Amino acid sequence: MASDAAATAPSKEEGAAPAQRPPARDLAAERRRARRSRWYRRDVRWSPYAFVAPFFLFFAAFGLFPLLYTGWASLHRVELTAPTDMEWVGLRNFSRLIEDEFFWNALKNTFTIGIISTVPQLLIALGIAHLLNYKLRGSMFFRVAALTPYATSVAAATLVFVLMFGRDYGMINWALGLAGIDPVDWQNGEWTSQIAVSTIVIWRWTGYNALIYLAAMQAIPNDLYESAALDGASRWQQFVHVTIPSLRPTILFTCVVSTIGATQLFGEPLLFNGGAGATGGADHQFQTLGLYLYEQGWVNLHLGRASAIAWTMFLILLLIGAVNWLLVRRLRKSA
Amino acid sequence: MLKTTEEPAITGPATTAKRPRIRAGRHLHGGRITHAVLIVFTLGSLFPLVWTAIAASRNNTRLAQTPPPFWFGGNLFKNLEIAWTDANMGTALLNTTVVAGSIAAGTVLFSTLAGFAFAKLRFRFKNLLMLLVIGTMMVPPQLSVVPLYMLIAELSWTDRLQSVILPTLVSAFGVFFMRQYLSEALPTELIEAARVDGASSWRVVWHVVFPAARPAMAVLGMLTFVMAWNDFFWPIIALTQNGSPTVQVALTGLGRGYIPDQSVIMAGALLGTLPLLIAFVIFGRQIVGGIMQGAVKG
Numbered sequence: 001m002a003s004d005a006a007a008t009a010p011s012k013e014e015g016a017a018p019a020q021r022p023p024a025r026d027l028a029a030e031r032r033r034a035r036r037s038r039w040y041r042r043d044v045r046w047s048p049y050a051f052v053a054p055f056f057l058f059f060a061a062f063g064l065f066p067l068l069y070t071g072w073a074s075l076h077r078v079e080l081t082a083p084t085d086m087e088w089v090g091l092r093n094f095s096r097l098i099e100d101e102f103f104w105n106a107l108k109n110t111f112t113i114g115i116i117s118t119v120p121q122l123l124i125a126l127g128i129a130h131l132l133n134y135k136l137r138g139s140m141f142f143r144v145a146a147l148t149p150y151a152t153s154v155a156a157a158t159l160v161f162v163l164m165f166g167r168d169y170g171m172i173n174w175a176l177g178l179a180g181i182d183p184v185d186w187q188n189g190e191w192t193s194q195i196a197v198s199t200i201v202i203w204r205w206t207g208y209n210a211l212i213y214l215a216a217m218q219a220i221p222n223d224l225y226e227s228a229a230l231d232g233a234s235r236w237q238q239f240v241h242v243t244i245p246s247l248r249p250t251i252l253f254t255c256v257v258s259t260i261g262a263t264q265l266f267g268e269p270l271l272f273n274g275g276a277g278a279t280g281g282a283d284h285q286f287q288t289l290g291l292y293l294y295e296q297g298w299v300n301l302h303l304g305r306a307s308a309i310a311w312t313m314f315l316i317l318l319l320i321g322a323v324n325w326l327l328v329r330r331l332r333k334s335a
Numbered sequence: 336m337l338k339t340t341e342e343p344a345i346t347g348p349a350t351t352a353k354r355p356r357i358r359a360g361r362h363l364h365g366g367r368i369t370h371a372v373l374i375v376f377t378l379g380s381l382f383p384l385v386w387t388a389i390a391a392s393r394n395n396t397r398l399a400q401t402p403p404p405f406w407f408g409g410n411l412f413k414n415l416e417i418a419w420t421d422a423n424m425g426t427a428l429l430n431t432t433v434v435a436g437s438i439a440a441g442t443v444l445f446s447t448l449a450g451f452a453f454a455k456l457r458f459r460f461k462n463l464l465m466l467l468v469i470g471t472m473m474v475p476p477q478l479s480v481v482p483l484y485m486l487i488a489e490l491s492w493t494d495r496l497q498s499v500i501l502p503t504l505v506s507a508f509g510v511f512f513m514r515q516y517l518s519e520a521l522p523t524e525l526i527e528a529a530r531v532d533g534a535s536s537w538r539v540v541w542h543v544v545f546p547a548a549r550p551a552m553a554v555l556g557m558l559t560f561v562m563a564w565n566d567f568f569w570p571i572i573a574l575t576q577n578g579s580p581t582v583q584v585a586l587t588g589l590g591r592g593y594i595p596d597q598s599v600i601m602a603g604a605l606l607g608t609l610p611l612l613i614a615f616v617i618f619g620r621q622i623v624g625g626i627m628q629g630a631v632k633g
Contacts, residue, residue: 040533043536044536047456047535047536047537048456048458048461049458050536051448051449051451051536051540052448052449054448054449055445055446056467058504059471059507062479062502062503063474066478066479066480066482066486067478070478073482127372128373131365134363134365134369135363135365136365136369136370137370140619140620142376142377144615144619144622146376147615147619147622147623148380148381148384148615149384151561151565151608151612151615152383152611152612153583153607153608154567155567156607156608157383160384160386160601160604161383163398168399169398169400171386203380207380208626211623211627212626214627215626225359226359228359263475264477266477266567266568267583270587271587274595275587275595297480303485306480309477310475310478310480313478314474
């Protein structure tokens, strides 16, 4: 691009150009210039690779290699106690998984907890973002406060919620008692435990998603709202017919990110068990795939099976990605 | 959320003739109900944190009574002290600072370099490599824990901090984030001018790219620090509670034991969260701005 600029600049003042031509140089300077320009060209040519190299080196060592090796390990019997001692078993880890009721249980729980946590989270975030988009007193306070759960770690958040969801002395049952509702055994019920785990996820991520929606809302040109208002659209109609369509890419983005997060859910269900291990409750009622992988690998010491679960999770994500892509294409076509 | 009708949008064409700008969209003032809903939401966001502090200032017996306490008791410092010694919290906080700091520094440096190359330089396979970067964002961390664990076991890195620092030292999101930022914030003419002056690529990076990228580097650094501070899945596999834990690993240890003392557990949770909360109070505006900026570009 630099040469383009240099080539076009003199053409504007062609008449003056010949007068500016410098006289012939001596040979040494010429050679020095040649050397420098060769070095310069090499620098321009190779430095981009040097700049991207650290990322790809680290990614190859700690991302790509493990990814492939996990696939290799999933075809073997490997124990945690002797990880280098591998015995080829073909697809047995996978076929075992299909017959394993705990795997299906974990898959089902991951799916239901994913729905219970993602749908309300994104809906609330959308509403809150809409409100934050108005001119407000103390708007920065609201935004920072909405983000504080994001600063709280999974561990800290889950430990507090375990206490609040306690059966006998928990605050939530106490509040329900005030409303005349009998105490709920949050941890041991199937649905109640999943709702409780989802609550932690919702609490941590709603504000974050609200800010992402808010950013997208602020990028919507205000003319759209003005002309809608001119046409007599109410605030609700503006929200439905201007805001939501403009946010479609962002909504899709958050859906994808939340889906990935939900598929990997691990810390919340692990700690919600109150230190009783990776079973996800007495009846595995809130054991997710991530937790099941951990239990198989680091409690039952079967690294091969854990690898098979990991690859299955990856395939599920790819499937979701493909469905998502098809949906987007369908939406674009119809639009 | 939609009942905010205090200041209805002006709809009559007669008024618009006089007023060229109509109040609509984000120029509308939030009404009383808007504020009320936001205050309820804010209380919901803050309450669990406040209650962590309240529970940490009580004792276990008081937490096993109804109604639950809603105000501070006098045991805060005692509980903090127990949590500090029982959960190895001093080591844990120091470790987490080192880990999160190194990861943030590495991510910012390498992401800026790669982001600059992808945004402004021409080289072969550029698009293919960028696609690869985006593709790596899809890979779940679960997929690599088994070989990573075998690797660090082989290197005898279990319970060493490098086992949690090195695998997360680069981030695809960071590269993407910096590329998006630099392609807009860094004028190509500036690079060319430096080039014409005979500056090498490294000088260009040092004197042109880094100064231009500084705001985005700060944002990426903060986001990465928070993420690394709160990371859970890999540290709990690579580190142990009694060896060299990060805060999150140490916290899981607090929950166990014969009769878990809930007030001590809450004190530990408070200790582990406090540094980030303080940072949020100080840098809240920048962090909010960074997340929103990242959202629009991403």
